[in-house]
Every structure is written in C-alpha cells, then in structure tokens.
Amino acid sequence: MSQAEVQLVELPEWARPWLSGVLPSQRTEQNPNGSPYPPSQNAFLRPPSSPSLICSPSSVSADSQGTGILTKCSEKRLVVTLGRERTVNRYLRGIHLFMITVNATLGTGLYWRGGQILQLGGPLAVVLSFIFIGILTWAVMQCITEMLCIWPIPGALSVYVSQFVDEELGIAVGVTYWFVYSMSFSTLVATSAAEFNFWEYIRDRPVIQGLVIYLLIPLMLVCINAIRIEIYGWLEVATGSIKIVFLGVIIVILIAINLGAGPKTQPLGAKYWESPTGFDTQAANNWGTALLMSISIATFAYTGVEVVAASALEAKWPRRAGEQSTTPERSLRSNGAHIGKSFKFSAIFIPVLAMIGYTISGLLATLDIERNNCALPHLSWLSVDLDPNCKVPSNSAAFVAIAAMSNIPRLADVFNVFLVFTCLSCAGTNLYIASRTLFGITSRLDGGEGQRWYLRVFAWFGKTDRRQVPRRAMIFSAVAFWWVPFLQLIRGNGDTQSSANTTNVTRASVDTFVEVLSQMSYSAVLIVWGCECLAFIRFYQSISQHRDYLERENVPHVQRWSEQDPDDYPYRSHSQPLTAYLALLGCIFVSLVANGAALWNGFHLLPFFASYLTVIVFVGLWVLLKIMRGANWSLVDLSQPDKVARIFRHLHDIRLSVTQS
Structure with a gap:
C-alpha cells in the first residue's frame, strides 16, 4: 500500500x-x-x-x-504487544507447573478430611468417596485441558465461560475462583494453628499463636510469593518433592504399623473392616446419607487439580528448534502440537495420581484405626458435647492419631511436622493461585480517565511490579481474609467453675465458623468446575456444528476432526461430549445433593450456609452484573459460523498478545 x-x-x-x-x-x-x-x-x-x-x-x-x-x-x-506492567514473565517449565499443581492439591484434605470421613461413614465410605471425586475431577480436567492446550491465557477459566456461555457468568466465575484460593490461604493458616496445638508448649501460649502462626508465617508466605517467578518455580519443585516424599514415608510407616513392626503393636489386618458401613448415627440416619456427606467432604481434598489453568499464563512457550516466526499467522500455525506440552501432563494426570494416593492412604488408615476412635475428628457443627468415653475433643489428624497409638517414640511428632509443612506449603501455593486469578481477570480492564471508579480500582490490581510479579493482586489476596485465623484466639471468659465449659463452647463455635468458611471454598470450586464443563460443551457443539465452515476459512487450532493436519489440534480428550455431560451432572449432583445430605437428619444452620451460601452469592453476583451492565438475559450466540470464527480469532489474538510480549 x-x-x-x-x-x-x-x-x-x-x-x-x-x-x-x-x-x-x-x-x-x-x-x-x-x-x-x-x-x-x-x-x-x-x-x-x-x-x-x-x-x-x-x-x-x-x-x-x-x-x-x-x-x-x-x-x-x-x-498486541502488551505493556510491561500488564504482563508476567513466562519462565515456568513443565516440572514447575506439575509441582505447583501437586502443592495446591496435596494439602490437608487427605490428612484431616480422611479421618473425618472415616468417623462419619466408616472404612468403605473413605475408599468410595475418594474414588468418586477422583473420577469426577478427571472428567472435569479432560474438558479444561482441551481448551487450555489451545488458549493458555490469563484468567483462562473466566474467559472460557465468558466466550462460550455468558460474559457476566464468566466474570462471576473469575471472582468465585479468586475467593476459593484467597479464602483457602487463610483457612489453611488456621488449620496449621490446630496442627501446631498438638504441642502443649504452643497450645498454652496464645501470644505465640497470634504473633508467629497468624502474623509472621503468612507474612513469610507473602514474601515468598513476591520473588521472581523463575525462582518461585524452583521453590515449588522443592516443596512439592518434599511433600511427595512425606506422603510416601507415611504410607510405608502405616503398612509397617499394620503389620506390627512398631513396639507394643499387633498386626491389625482387616479387623476394622468387619463393619465397613458403620456410620455416625448423630450425623446421618443411614449409611447412604453418610456416604453422600463423605463425598461432599472428599471434594476438599481434590481442590487444586485445576490450578494449572491459572499458572499457565507464566508457562514457558515452547518453540521448535531453529524456528523464527515473523508473522502472527505463522505463530498461530507453529507449535500446534507443542502448545500444551508444558502443562498437558499436569492437567491430565494430577487427578489420577491424586486419586491413587488418596485412596491408598485412606485405605491404609482404615486398617490402623477404628471408626469410633476418640482421636478422629468429628463434624464440629453437630454438638460440642463429648462422647462419655472421650476425655477431650479431637484436635489431630488421623495419621497423627495412628502414630500416637503405635507407641513408636516421637513418631506422632514427626507426622505432625509433615502435616504442618504440607499445610503451610499448600497455603503459599493457594496465595499464588489467588494472585494470578485476580491479575488475570483485571489485567484487561481499562483504568483510564472517564471510567467508573470501581473499574479503575480493579484495573489497578491488573499491573505487575518491576519483577513482573502481580504484587498488588497478591497482597490483596493475602489480606482479604487474613482476619480469619485470628478468630481462633477468642476464648471463653470467667473465673467460675463453668469457665472451662464456656471456653470449650466458645472455641468450638469459632472452629465451627472457620470450618464453614473452609467448606464454602470447596463448595465454590464445584461451581467453577461445572461452569467449565458447560463452556466446553458449548465449545464442542460450536466446532461440531460449524466444522465445514471453520475448515473452509482455515481457522487454526479448532478443527478437531481434521485429517489433513492432526497436530493442529493440540489435545483431544476422551469420549467427548459424553465425558463433559457426565462431569457437569456430577458437579451439580455434589453441589445440590451431596452437599445437602447433611440436612436430611435434621436442619442445621451452619452446614446449610456452608453448602448453599456460596451458590446463593454466586447467582446473586451473576444477576447483579447483568443488571449493572444492562446485558441481555441470554447465552452467547454460537449459531452463526462467522460469529463463532470471530470468537476463536479473538481468543487466538489474546494468546498471541501474551506469548509475544
């Protein structure tokens, strides 16, 4: 021209x-x-x-x-080559992404929730609940991975829903996902305090709890998250490797305890499986209800399998040897088979590995401790009254209780150190995910003059510091719920004889409140999983309905059935769209049925809030966004092939803008 x-x-x-x-x-x-x-x-x-x-x-x-x-x-x-303040460094390799996902998934869900499930529903419920949620998360990740391999973009989980389902729904998903991990950061700090209380020296000194556990340790995790991503990635590799080793050691020791290797122990074998369907009659009126409640609790252990979608924006972009792409179209076509190489393994196999690890560990625990053992954690919202045979309420994980009963010197202390490390490392990773989620949903906002004040505020979080770390988003994610652990410092007052009971009641109420907040976070992640499945279903339908048009227009990376260039479509998940439909139904089932099973044996306000308050707030946020934005009450129109092609090119543009910046 x-x-x-x-x-x-x-x-x-x-x-x-x-x-x-x-x-x-x-x-x-x-x-x-x-x-x-x-x-x-x-x-x-x-x-x-x-x-x-x-x-x-x-x-x-x-x-x-x-x-x-x-x-x-x-x-x-x-x-678009983004400004430096709106981008992050892409230095994370496959091993980094894998260990970030391991750290986010392998938290306290197995160690604490496994014992809770055993007490609630018996040995069989432990195995079945971990297997069921493991299969569900595998199906969900099949959907997410297929889209993620094409578009590893900032705020991916929010963007997919916005583009294929509804824009306001996508914003609500992004906010909800941020809430999951920002809240989890604080509740894990609170959980670590319960693990620290295993040692009497710390339990009797609330000053240490308030200053060290609730203030200095979270501050240290904030500082770790502020370092360069290339250094942070290797720290995740180190902590993730240690956690895997810890889990392996625990499994080996549990086997040894069961075989009677420890002093004063006898082989237990399958003794505790003589009644595999025993359940807590105070919580449920039959074993089926207890199993549904156990499935709901097991969801907490799998929260984190999807975090590769949040960390993919910092994944190192692979290129073929000797490639020097000079045009956007060449960049689109190149690396088709390599685009998801860095994170495909983590996205596909973490749910499977987690299911195997959780099931084996839970099964071994059921062979080493009886269901009605006083050391197992109970559902805190049922009653503050203690079992007549129990002297004090349980405040330890099942594996620590097994170690204590084995009479192996200092084994319980060692196990508890493992749990403290696991809990705090998971908290640090959750803060990382929360910060990248907030950055991802705010980095594309216009904070210039003339915009509404709240848009300018949100856009302020979408900038990075000189290290290209979203420090603003990270600090806000940390302080948003930092107050939650401090609630555990509240104690009963009074000098009368009943002061001890008052203290127990007050502390139980605080612990219950913290547990409700924790349960709200994993109830929220089910909403996110379900929305991603729905986004994939609509994506799949659109490329199926308009496959001839997309092939004729040569739209890259969305021609799933093309035989000309099979490498152009990075990953084809299994048995679609049946897998996506079953995953969506599974998420709905757990959210509405399994989470509500706690109310079938009598209405309890706290489990109602824990199960359904998140759903109510999510729907309310979606409706509010529709009203504020004056949006149409309809889903994204995917019936016209040219509109669908524009959506795909729009997502390609976002991807290129990130990878070339």
Whole structure:
C-alpha cells in the first residue's frame, strides 16, 4: 500500500484497554490533496513497541469525498504487544507447573478430611468417596485441558465461560475462583494453628499463636510469593518433592504399623473392616446419607487439580528448534502440537495420581484405626458435647492419631511436622493461585480517565511490579481474609467453675465458623468446575456444528476432526461430549445433593450456609452484573459460523498478545 492509503481497522474490545496510553491521542494523516482525515483511535497502529497489524487487502475504493483511498481488509490479524506492567514473565517449565499443581492439591484434605470421613461413614465410605471425586475431577480436567492446550491465557477459566456461555457468568466465575484460593490461604493458616496445638508448649501460649502462626508465617508466605517467578518455580519443585516424599514415608510407616513392626503393636489386618458401613448415627440416619456427606467432604481434598489453568499464563512457550516466526499467522500455525506440552501432563494426570494416593492412604488408615476412635475428628457443627468415653475433643489428624497409638517414640511428632509443612506449603501455593486469578481477570480492564471508579480500582490490581510479579493482586489476596485465623484466639471468659465449659463452647463455635468458611471454598470450586464443563460443551457443539465452515476459512487450532493436519489440534480428550455431560451432572449432583445430605437428619444452620451460601452469592453476583451492565438475559450466540470464527480469532489474538510480549 502507498503512504496515502489508510487502514480502517476496528480494534477488538479486549485490546483497547491495553492500548490506552500507547496510541497517540491526536494524530492525522495527510491525503494527497493535503486535507487531513479526522483523527481516529483505530488508525495508525504502529507506534514503538505497539500492535503490529497484518492486513490482506481485498478491494480498493475512493472515499465519499473522492480525496483519498480506503483499503478494505478481508482478514485482520492484530497482535498486541502488551505493556510491561500488564504482563508476567513466562519462565515456568513443565516440572514447575506439575509441582505447583501437586502443592495446591496435596494439602490437608487427605490428612484431616480422611479421618473425618472415616468417623462419619466408616472404612468403605473413605475408599468410595475418594474414588468418586477422583473420577469426577478427571472428567472435569479432560474438558479444561482441551481448551487450555489451545488458549493458555490469563484468567483462562473466566474467559472460557465468558466466550462460550455468558460474559457476566464468566466474570462471576473469575471472582468465585479468586475467593476459593484467597479464602483457602487463610483457612489453611488456621488449620496449621490446630496442627501446631498438638504441642502443649504452643497450645498454652496464645501470644505465640497470634504473633508467629497468624502474623509472621503468612507474612513469610507473602514474601515468598513476591520473588521472581523463575525462582518461585524452583521453590515449588522443592516443596512439592518434599511433600511427595512425606506422603510416601507415611504410607510405608502405616503398612509397617499394620503389620506390627512398631513396639507394643499387633498386626491389625482387616479387623476394622468387619463393619465397613458403620456410620455416625448423630450425623446421618443411614449409611447412604453418610456416604453422600463423605463425598461432599472428599471434594476438599481434590481442590487444586485445576490450578494449572491459572499458572499457565507464566508457562514457558515452547518453540521448535531453529524456528523464527515473523508473522502472527505463522505463530498461530507453529507449535500446534507443542502448545500444551508444558502443562498437558499436569492437567491430565494430577487427578489420577491424586486419586491413587488418596485412596491408598485412606485405605491404609482404615486398617490402623477404628471408626469410633476418640482421636478422629468429628463434624464440629453437630454438638460440642463429648462422647462419655472421650476425655477431650479431637484436635489431630488421623495419621497423627495412628502414630500416637503405635507407641513408636516421637513418631506422632514427626507426622505432625509433615502435616504442618504440607499445610503451610499448600497455603503459599493457594496465595499464588489467588494472585494470578485476580491479575488475570483485571489485567484487561481499562483504568483510564472517564471510567467508573470501581473499574479503575480493579484495573489497578491488573499491573505487575518491576519483577513482573502481580504484587498488588497478591497482597490483596493475602489480606482479604487474613482476619480469619485470628478468630481462633477468642476464648471463653470467667473465673467460675463453668469457665472451662464456656471456653470449650466458645472455641468450638469459632472452629465451627472457620470450618464453614473452609467448606464454602470447596463448595465454590464445584461451581467453577461445572461452569467449565458447560463452556466446553458449548465449545464442542460450536466446532461440531460449524466444522465445514471453520475448515473452509482455515481457522487454526479448532478443527478437531481434521485429517489433513492432526497436530493442529493440540489435545483431544476422551469420549467427548459424553465425558463433559457426565462431569457437569456430577458437579451439580455434589453441589445440590451431596452437599445437602447433611440436612436430611435434621436442619442445621451452619452446614446449610456452608453448602448453599456460596451458590446463593454466586447467582446473586451473576444477576447483579447483568443488571449493572444492562446485558441481555441470554447465552452467547454460537449459531452463526462467522460469529463463532470471530470468537476463536479473538481468543487466538489474546494468546498471541501474551506469548509475544
């Protein structure tokens, strides 16, 4: 094109906020006759370090005044090079992503919730609940992985729902997902305090709890999350490896205890499986109800299997040897088979590995401790009254209780150290996920002048520091619920004889409240999982319905059934769309049925809030966003092939803008 030609290009909405402050505010181009065109925000998109535009002209015509030439483009490919303050470094390799997912998944769910399930539903419930949720998370991750291998973008889980289901629903998913991990960070700190209380020296000194456990340890985790991502990734590798070793040691010792290797122990064998369906009659009126409640509790242990979607925005982008891509279209086509190489293994196999580890560990625990043992944790919301045969309420994990009963010197202390390390490392990883989630959903907001005040506030969180770490989002995610662990310092008052009972009641109430908040977080993650399954179903339907059009228009990376270039589609998940439908139904079943089973033996306010308050708030947030934005009460229209192609190209543009920045 000559210098007199003007490209009329309409920027996609997502690009405009990133270009604010980059595009010249007033700039004109002289036509051949010397008359300037009116300044346009969408023209001349080539300032230094700004977007590059690839445009294939299809026709040339004169403008309405006959003074210039307008070039109409049939194909526009806009690659936005983001400002440094809106991007993160992409240094995470496959091993980093794998260990981040391990750290987020392998927390206290197995060690604490496994014992709770055993007390509630018996040995069989432990095995079945871990297997059921393991299969469910595998099916969910099949859906997420297929989309993630194509579009590893910031705020991926939110964007998928926005593009294929509903925009406001996608925003609600992003906020909910941030809540899951921001809240989990604080509740894990509170859980670590319960583990520290295993040692009397700490239990009797609330000053140590308040200063060290609730203040200094979270502050240390914040500092760790503030370091460069290339260093943080290796720290995750180190802590994840240690946690895997710890779990392996625990499994070996449990086997040895069961075989009678420890002093004063006798082989237990299958003694405690003589009544595999024993259950807590105070919590449920039959074993089936107890099993449903156990399935609900087991969800907590699997929270984190999907975090690879949040950390993928910092994954190192693989390139073929010797490749030097110079155009966006070449970049789109290249690396088709390699695009998800860094995180595909983690996304696919973490649910399977977690299910195997949880099931084996839970099974071994059922062989080493009886269901009605006083050391097992009970459901705190049922009653503060103690069993007549129990002297004190349980405040330890099942594995620690088994170690204490084995009479092996200091074994319980060693196990408890394992649990403290596991809990705190998981808390640190959850803070990482919360910060990247908040950054992902705010980095594309326009915080310029003229925007509403709350949009400017949210956009402020979408910037990174000089290390390209989203420090603002990380600090806010840490302090949002930092107050939760401090509640455990509340104790009963009084000098009368009943002061001890008052203290127990007060402490039990606080522990119950913290547990409700913890349960709300895993209830929320079920909503996110379900929405991702729905997004995949609609994505799958769109590429199936418009497959001929997409192939004819040569839209890359969405031609699932193409035989010409099988590597163009990075990952094909198994038995779709049946897997997606079953996963969606499973999420709905656990959210509405299994979570509500706690109310079948009598209404209890606290489990009701724990199970359904998150659902109520999520739906309320979705409705509020619809009203505030004046949006239509309908899903994204995927019936027109050209609209679907625009959605895919829009997602490709976001991906390229991130990977080339």
